[in-house]
Amino acid sequence: MKKHVAVIGTGYVGLVTGACLAEIGHSVVCVDNNKKKIAVLKKGGVPIYEPGLGEVIQRNRKNGRLSFATSIADGMKKAEYVFIAVNTPPKPDGEADLSYVEAVAREVARLLSRYTLIVDKSTVPVHTGEKVKQVLRLHGRPDADFDVVSNPEFLREGTAVKDFLHPDRVVVGVESKRAERAMRELYAPLKGPLIVTDIKSAELIKHSSNSFLAMKISFINAVAGICERTGADVTKVAEGMGHDPRIGKSFLKAGLGFGGSCFPKDLSAYIKMAEEAGYDFELLKSVQKINAEQRRWVVKRLKKALWTLRGKTVAVWGLAFKPDTDDLRNAPALDIIAELCEEGCLVRAHDPVAMNLAKPRLKGVYFARDAYDAAKGADAVALVTEWGEYKELDMKKVRALVHTPVFLDGRNLFDPDGLVALGFQVHAVGRPSAALPASAVGRTPL
Numbered sequence: 001m002k003k004h005v006a007v008i009g010t011g012y013v014g015l016v017t018g019a020c021l022a023e024i025g026h027s028v029v030c031v032d033n034n035k036k037k038i039a040v041l042k043k044g045g046v047p048i049y050e051p052g053l054g055e056v057i058q059r060n061r062k063n064g065r066l067s068f069a070t071s072i073a074d075g076m077k078k079a080e081y082v083f084i085a086v087n088t089p090p091k092p093d094g095e096a097d098l099s100y101v102e103a104v105a106r107e108v109a110r111l112l113s114r115y116t117l118i119v120d121k122s123t124v125p126v127h128t129g130e131k132v133k134q135v136l137r138l139h140g141r142p143d144a145d146f147d148v149v150s151n152p153e154f155l156r157e158g159t160a161v162k163d164f165l166h167p168d169r170v171v172v173g174v175e176s177k178r179a180e181r182a183m184r185e186l187y188a189p190l191k192g193p194l195i196v197t198d199i200k201s202a203e204l205i206k207h208s209s210n211s212f213l214a215m216k217i218s219f220i221n222a223v224a225g226i227c228e229r230t231g232a233d234v235t236k237v238a239e240g241m242g243h244d245p246r247i248g249k250s251f252l253k254a255g256l257g258f259g260g261s262c263f264p265k266d267l268s269a270y271i272k273m274a275e276e277a278g279y280d281f282e283l284l285k286s287v288q289k290i291n292a293e294q295r296r297w298v299v300k301r302l303k304k305a306l307w308t309l310r311g312k313t314v315a316v317w318g319l320a321f322k323p324d325t326d327d328l329r330n331a332p333a334l335d336i337i338a339e340l341c342e343e344g345c346l347v348r349a350h351d352p353v354a355m356n357l358a359k360p361r362l363k364g365v366y367f368a369r370d371a372y373d374a375a376k377g378a379d380a381v382a383l384v385t386e387w388g389e390y391k392e393l394d395m396k397k398v399r400a401l402v403h404t405p406v407f408l409d410g411r412n413l414f415d416p417d418g419l420v421a422l423g424f425q426v427h428a429v430g431r432p433s434a435a436l437p438a439s440a441v442g443r444t445p446l
């Protein structure tokens with residue numbers, strides 16, 4: 001049955017949520033106070049890079065189920081459900097900044113005119129549902145009829161549309177049977193299991209899930225460090241571990257660590273939240289520490305390969321925090337390039353989609369036309385983001401373009417033997433360095 005939905009906040013999560021709720025038959029207004037963003041959407045553009053999203057938006061704009069507005073009042077005219085999907089950035093001490101959520105809740109309170117579900121989609125710490133309810137009571141009419149729901153989002157940038165439409169699970173934290181029924185009706189067209197909990201548990205599911213995944217990444221990166229010190233191969237270790245269904249293969253890929261808008265901030269927020277609840281979450285602090293150290297791998301390896309770095313030219317392939325997105329938030333490439341520049345390197349960078357966003361953030365860097373152009377005259381090439389198209393490159397041509405054939409595979413994308421056969425000296429995370437003298441492997445701690 002068609003429902004009327006307002007989604008407040010039209011970023012990665014809000015736009016995907018709004019477009020996909022329209023796709024499954026609902027009538028949705030996506031609201032954002034960023035007028036430029038809404039103007040782009042109203043003209044038929046898409047302000048973010050997300051595979052498949054443009055088609056879903058266009059289809060649902062044409063059939064009249066999806067529209068855009070800059071004011072919450074316009075978005076809420078018919079809304080039975082109001083999704084809050086605004087940003088929850090970290091404060092300097094790591095705590096989640098909930099002022100955007102609070103501001104929306106305040107405005108929504110004043111506009112409530114029928115029974116409405118206020119659904120929190122933003123990632124928020126435990127107890128936020130209670131606080132939102134408090135704001136709605138404080139600023140709304142005394143007889144306002146509403147339910148607050150926690151509905152954390154698990155989509156991944158790059159596969160967001162697919163993740164939303166074919167979810168592993170949909171989590172809804174509710175306080176009443178009425179809210180549970182309404183959420184079941186809203187999500188009825190989706191096939192994934194609907195997990196119904198209390199609000200606090202739903203809030204904790206999100207932070208616990210992201211922190212667990214980040215922990216898996218840091219774990220395998222720590223193992224990669226052991227492999228580098230012992231001559232073992234982390235890709236083989238991970239394969240052997242991953243076949244155990246209790247462990248699983250996903251998120252066991254050693255690399256340059258995690259980034260993005262979610263894992264780093266959600267970890268910090270969880271540590272802070274635990275601290276406030278009287279628990280020192282030391283495990284997660286180690287996860288952060290390992291991740292920060294992992295970003296230094298490129299420069300450490302370069303020093304091993306090239307000795308001094310001042311004046312050396314380094315090609316950096318990949319800027320986005322992961323492939324298939326243009327998102328640069330907390331991208332390892334930004335820290336790596338900053339460290340390379342500090343060391344006096346000349347950086348030639350390339351990314352298939354994130355170049356325009358990166359330009360204002362990376363001063364003094366040459367932005368290459370393509371990966372080949374980046375490699376031209378380089379003393380070393382560092383693969384930082386594992387875009388599939390890099391794997392398709394003609395590495396023989398790259399070999400001919402570079403000044404010295406040092407290749408750092410920060411994501412274990414390439415077969416090192418293939419590169420060695422082309423004459424490259426290969427450094428790969430957690431794997432023995434190919435074409436280095438055997439005596440150098442396993443002796444020198446990194």
Ligand SMILES: NC(=O)c1ccc[n+]([C@@H]2O[C@H](COP(=O)([O-])OP(=O)(O)OC[C@H]3O[C@@H](n4cnc5c(N)ncnc54)[C@H](O)[C@@H]3O)[C@@H](O)[C@H]2O)c1
Binds near residue numbers: 008
């Ligand atoms: N990006 C992801 O992969 C992802 C995945 C799961 C959960 N989340 C969570 O979802 C939330 C949103 O993340 P995002 O990546 O979409 O953020 P985003 O920064 O891309 O989008 C947030 C949007 O909210 C808008 N906004 C802020 N205040 C507003 C207001 N008062 N009225 C109208 N619009 C307002 C901003 O202009 C912005 O467009 C965060 O809590 C995040 O942690 C993100």
